[in-house]
Amino acid sequence: MYTWQQGVWQQLQDSFQLHRFHHAQLFIGLAGVGKFDLANQLASTLLCERPEGFEPCNTCKTCGLLAAGTHPDRLLINAEANSIGVDAIRSLSDFVHHSALQGGNKVVIIKDAEKMTHSAANALLKTLEEPNLNRYILLTCNDKSQLPATVLSRCGQQAVAVIDGSHAQAWLAEQHIPLHDFAWGPQFYSQPLKLVQWHQEGLLEKIETLYLFASNLKASHNFAEVQKILTEHAQLVSVFYVFINQQLKFSLQHGLAFSAYNDAQKAMHRFMLDTQQILGLNQSLGLAKLIYTLQNAIK
Structure with a gap:
């Protein structure tokens, strides 16, 4: 237990x-x-x-x-x-x-x-x-x-929930999960077994790539790498959504117009729905359209 x-x-x-x-x-x-x-x-x-x-x-x-x-x-x-x-x-x-x-x-x-x-x-x-x-x-x-x-x-x-994140943090340290290397790690202390799964599947560095891309949308250029990660690991789309949503809220607090924020949220919602239905090239095009919308929203 x-x-x-x-x-x-x-x-x-x-x-x-x-x-x-x-x-x-x-x-x-x-x-x-x-x-x-x-x-x-x-x-x-x-x-x-x-x-x-x-x-x-x-x-x-x-x-x-x-x-x-x-x-x-x-x-x-x-x-x-x-x-x-x-x-x-x-x-x-x-x-x-x-x-x-x-x-x-x-x-x-x-x-x-x-x-x-x-x-x-x-x-x-x-x-x-x-x-x-x-x-x-x-x-x-x-x-x-x-x-x-x-x-x-x-x-x-x-x-069933992690009420005190320090419990999860201590347990994860016992499992030798190198979360100290990733600024986004504490966001998932509420799901410690998922962090272990990502570590075992070698996904931590890929999630770091998604995080860095989302954290600097205006200057991010490694779209092909992000697209490859999301295509090969569909379960990370929801993680990418968390990072993007976090960045949009940060931008809203620092001058982003609410109308632009709302448009970006709608684009994210459409993309999340589409990823449940479209595969391959269409998914790539959907992601490209999303990133274009987001980068224009926060310019």
């Missing part, structure tokens, strides 16, 4: 010991805050034969099965093709209604629950409305606004 999750974990432990623990727990937070790891730890505790306090013992047969990824009473539901379909949720319903093969609890984890289709969410609702004894459903979600209110109302909701 990560240091910034200890408060949430204590709340879960207290509610469990006071017999107020909800059979469906929804963990909400930014990508990269460790929601799935938290849900996985909770599943291990609920399935352990001899939990120590509110932690799995890591020595019983059940813990051995969990470590091997073969526990028959734990079900993980992931998005396929960027969505969770109704068939997956129907399999969940069958799973919770059958007897536990290990004679204890049964636990389902739904990762990225906001990716459920409308039919899938409706199917889940029926299971949530009729909870079975010793059956637990753990959901993670990046954006709860994408979940139906009916599902939200039937879950115990836990916000």
Whole structure:
């Protein structure tokens, strides 16, 4: 468990010991805050034969099965093709209604629950409305606004966030992530696992290039390099958006006309929408048009 999750974990432990623990727990937070790891730890505790306090013992047969990824009473539901379909949720319903093969609890984890289709969410609702004894459903979600209110109302909701950036900073230092080299690093202390992922994928220097480009739009000329980075690493478009938006706000505070700021924001919004639909050369042209608009806005 990560240091910034200890408060949430204590709340879960207290509610469990006071017999107020909800059979469906929804963990909400930014990508990269460790929601799935938290849900996985909770599943291990609920399935352990001899939990120590509110932690799995890591020595019983059940813990051995969990470590091997073969526990028959734990079900993980992931998005396929960027969505969770109704068939997956129907399999969940069958799973919770059958007897536990290990004679204890049964636990389902739904990762990225906001990716459920409308039919899938409706199917889940029926299971949530009729909870079975010793059956637990753990959901993670990046954006709860994408979940139906009916599902939200039937879950115990836990916000998972980095409240104190120093906790994330200390943990990242232990992971030997060289963030001291990058001025933009602290902006992502709220998503420490994402920083680790970028480091492992060798993206930190590429993000630095995006940051430097966005920070000096008027003089930036390495458009081809930026375009190459965003084409090869589409997940960095949202990071580029953060940097551009930051620069626009800075420019607004230092004399940029609001009309120019508004035009630039509209151009950014159009570009973000387009990147979800167009590929290859069209994306390059879209980026070129965006940069031209931005550079003219702040000249």
